[in-house]
Amino acid sequence: MDWLHEFPAMERQGLRDMKKAIDLGFREFSRAYGEGIENFFEPLLFFLVWLERLLINSPWPIVILVIVSLTWIVARSWLIVVGTTLCFLVIGYLGMWEDTMATLAIISVSTLICICLGIPLGIGMARSDRVQFVITPILDVMQTIPSFVYLIPVVMLLGIGKVPGLIAVCIYAMPPIVRLTNLGIRLVDKEVMEAADAFGASYWQRLFGVQMPLALPNIFAGVNQTIMMALAMVVISSMIGVRGLGLPVLRAISNQYLALGLLNGLAIVALAIIFDRVSQHYGKRLQQHRQGSLDD
Amino acid sequence: MIDVKVEISNLFKIFGPNPNGIMGLVKNGISKHDLLDQHGHVLGLRDININVPAHRIQVIMGLSGSGKSTLIRHINRLIEPTSGEIIIDGEDVLAMSQLQLREFRRSKISMVFQNFGLLPHRTVAQNVAYGLIIQGIKGVEAIERSQQWTERVGLAGFENHYPAQLSGGMRQRVGLARAMATDAEILLMDEAFSALDPLIRTDMQDVLLRLQEELHKTIIFITHDLDEALRIGDQIAILRDGAVIQVGDSQEIIMNPADDYIADFTKDINRSRVIEVRSIMDNAADASGPELKSTMPIEDALQILINATNNTGVVVDDNGKIVGKVDLDRAVSAIARPDKELQEGLRYK
Numbered sequence: 001m002d003w004l005h006e007f008p009a010m011e012r013q014g015l016r017d018m019k020k021a022i023d024l025g026f027r028e029f030s031r032a033y034g035e036g037i038e039n040f041f042e043p044l045l046f047f048l049v050w051l052e053r054l055l056i057n058s059p060w061p062i063v064i065l066v067i068v069s070l071t072w073i074v075a076r077s078w079l080i081v082v083g084t085t086l087c088f089l090v091i092g093y094l095g096m097w098e099d100t101m102a103t104l105a106i107i108s109v110s111t112l113i114c115i116c117l118g119i120p121l122g123i124g125m126a127r128s129d130r131v132q133f134v135i136t137p138i139l140d141v142m143q144t145i146p147s148f149v150y151l152i153p154v155v156m157l158l159g160i161g162k163v164p165g166l167i168a169v170c171i172y173a174m175p176p177i178v179r180l181t182n183l184g185i186r187l188v189d190k191e192v193m194e195a196a197d198a199f200g201a202s203y204w205q206r207l208f209g210v211q212m213p214l215a216l217p218n219i220f221a222g223v224n225q226t227i228m229m230a231l232a233m234v235v236i237s238s239m240i241g242v243r244g245l246g247l248p249v250l251r252a253i254s255n256q257y258l259a260l261g262l263l264n265g266l267a268i269v270a271l272a273i274i275f276d277r278v279s280q281h282y283g284k285r286l287q288q289h290r291q292g293s294l295d296d
Numbered sequence: 297m298i299d300v301k302v303e304i305s306n307l308f309k310i311f312g313p314n315p316n317g318i319m320g321l322v323k324n325g326i327s328k329h330d331l332l333d334q335h336g337h338v339l340g341l342r343d344i345n346i347n348v349p350a351h352r353i354q355v356i357m358g359l360s361g362s363g364k365s366t367l368i369r370h371i372n373r374l375i376e377p378t379s380g381e382i383i384i385d386g387e388d389v390l391a392m393s394q395l396q397l398r399e400f401r402r403s404k405i406s407m408v409f410q411n412f413g414l415l416p417h418r419t420v421a422q423n424v425a426y427g428l429i430i431q432g433i434k435g436v437e438a439i440e441r442s443q444q445w446t447e448r449v450g451l452a453g454f455e456n457h458y459p460a461q462l463s464g465g466m467r468q469r470v471g472l473a474r475a476m477a478t479d480a481e482i483l484l485m486d487e488a489f490s491a492l493d494p495l496i497r498t499d500m501q502d503v504l505l506r507l508q509e510e511l512h513k514t515i516i517f518i519t520h521d522l523d524e525a526l527r528i529g530d531q532i533a534i535l536r537d538g539a540v541i542q543v544g545d546s547q548e549i550i551m552n553p554a555d556d557y558i559a560d561f562t563k564d565i566n567r568s569r570v571i572e573v574r575s576i577m578d579n580a581a582d583a584s585g586p587e588l589k590s591t592m593p594i595e596d597a598l599q600i601l602i603n604a605t606n607n608t609g610v611v612v613d614d615n616g617k618i619v620g621k622v623d624l625d626r627a628v629s630a631i632a633r634p635d636k637e638l639q640e641g642l643r644y645k
Contacts, residue, residue: 189413191409191410191411191412191413192413192414192415192416194374194409194413195407195409195413195414195415195426196430197374197401198372198374198401198405198406198407198484199401199402199406199407199426199427199430199474199478200397200398200399200400200401200402200403200427200430200431201430202398205430209415209429209430210415213415213417214415214416214417
């Protein structure tokens with residue numbers, strides 16, 4: 001009756017061999033293809049480095065001016081514009097300008113990647129139940145697997161640096177935009193879709209004329225969530241060599257510097273709030289036609 | 297002989313996992329209830345045969361669940377049939393390829409929906425132009441045609457409003473203008489006015505009838521409201537449990553209901569307003585008295601008959617030719633409900 005009290009596990013030798021085989025196999029794989037994959041991501045690295053340098057090397061008043069004008073164009077709210085200016089001034093005054101710019105660069109690039117990959121994926125999921133059936137569990141894994149676990153193969157493949165960090169951020173931050181694009185398209189009023197069909201709309205006319213515009217509020221919620229999750233990964237990605245606000249936080253943890261951790265942490269929060277408010281305002285602005293008000 | 301525009305024959309629709317396998321049972325006349333209970337399939341339509349006359353308003357009437365919305369969606373194939381054919385201008389809609397179907401929907405047929413189906417992110421003008429934009433008509437022509445239809449349905453001045461800023465009746469005017477703007481010959485209206493309150497509904501019926509007087513489109517109009525059916529329908533088909541139980545004009549439906557089911561729900565209508573003198577006249581070539589048009593409702597004829605000598609009038613057709621006579625007694629008894637409905641226990645269950 002031994003097997004009742006002790007789980008009949010695989011014998012040690014076999015287990016060890018299995019793990020070894022996986023490790024070796026992956027090592028072989030990364031030796032064989034690592035360089036190729038690295039080259040594949042080269043343009044991404046260039047873009048990221050270019051953006052980071054641009055943000056850090058440009059005179060700070062110009063950077064603030066550009067950011068604030070973007071905020072105004074997108075959100076059209078004085079409150080947000082004033083808040084954003086104040087945040088960046090305080091961040092700069094407290095000596096976190098460069099780190100903030102580095103973080104801004106990686107967040108922007110990873111959000112861009114997530115949008116470019118995530119929205120088409122979401123559209124594919126909305127189009128076919130089978131695709132949804134396949135992708136949903138993958139998204140579940142991406143969101144729940146501890147980041148450290150997928151950092152291992154990424155680092156084995158690409159080493160330590162910006163690109164692995166970027167990939168890690170994207171893996172974690174992409175699911176919401178995929179999910180919400182899918183959801184948004186599936187929630188489009190059935191009768192409006194029927195009307196488009198009845199007038200002979202083609203697939204693309206339906207997608208760009210009806211589904212995407214009507215799904216925009218949800219897609220925007222997805223973008224918003226993606227940005228928030230990318231920011232949440234700032235500290236973890238700094239563990240594999242990404243510069244930015246995460247690095248000082250990491251240093252603060254290991255050395256118990258309370259003030260350093262707090263300041264950099266608050267800077268991340270400030271960025272998060274700015275991104276959130278701006279994207280939410282933009283989403284609301286897109287929805288103006290839904291309100292019954294008569295002023296155009 | 298009236299031209300037939302849409303010829304629906306032997307149309308069946310069964311919802312469920314294996315509709316083709318179950319067709320045999322349905323053709324042998326299994327009841328809707330048994331089909332669902334024993335085989336897990338829902339009978340949508342059973343052997344529909346309707347010839348829709350060209351340039352007329354064909355009403356398809358039925359209570360909810362009778363399959364009327366399913367039927368109208370077969371005509372432009374928003375729903376695929378299980379078997380049957382729908383011939384429009386010599387072409388079987390159900391045999392069209394996807395490309396042909398799209399072309400057919402763009403040019404020949406358009407549709408108005410119960411809950412309007414407007415694009416909430418587009419203005420009135422853009423919504424009206426939707427069918428044109430889908431067809432690839434751009435710029436000035438689309439704007440002009442959209443403008444023209446917006447005005448014709450009485451929405452001038454609202455071009456730049458969004459649907460959310462309009463009332464229900466106005467929204468359906470947009471729906472109607474959108475359907476008219478493509479100049480399609482066939483117009484499908486799926487309970488188009490059912491979501492509107494009664495006054496607005498009558499208003500919209502007037503708009504439709506007025507447009508129809510000029511345009512002579514072939515209109516297929518779905519409704520659950522008998523008054524509406526009688527008011528606008530040139531021909532009425534009544535549907536129950538997915539099958540047609542009577543096809544005829546308003547007079548036939550009222551005067552000769554095919555079964556108790558129809559008799560039961562025609563009994564609450566205002567008979568004096570619906571029944572026309574042609575339905576109650578006696579054939580006679582030599583009568584004398586005031587002239588009554590054959591399509592005059594009894595309601596209008598009563599006063600004339602009361603004032604006439606012998607309480608009798610002659611019925612004349614559109615050309616003024618005498619086709620019959622009618623007297624007051626007959627007119628009054630036609631307004632009274634048929635005898636059998638006064639007995640108890642005949643209510644349809």
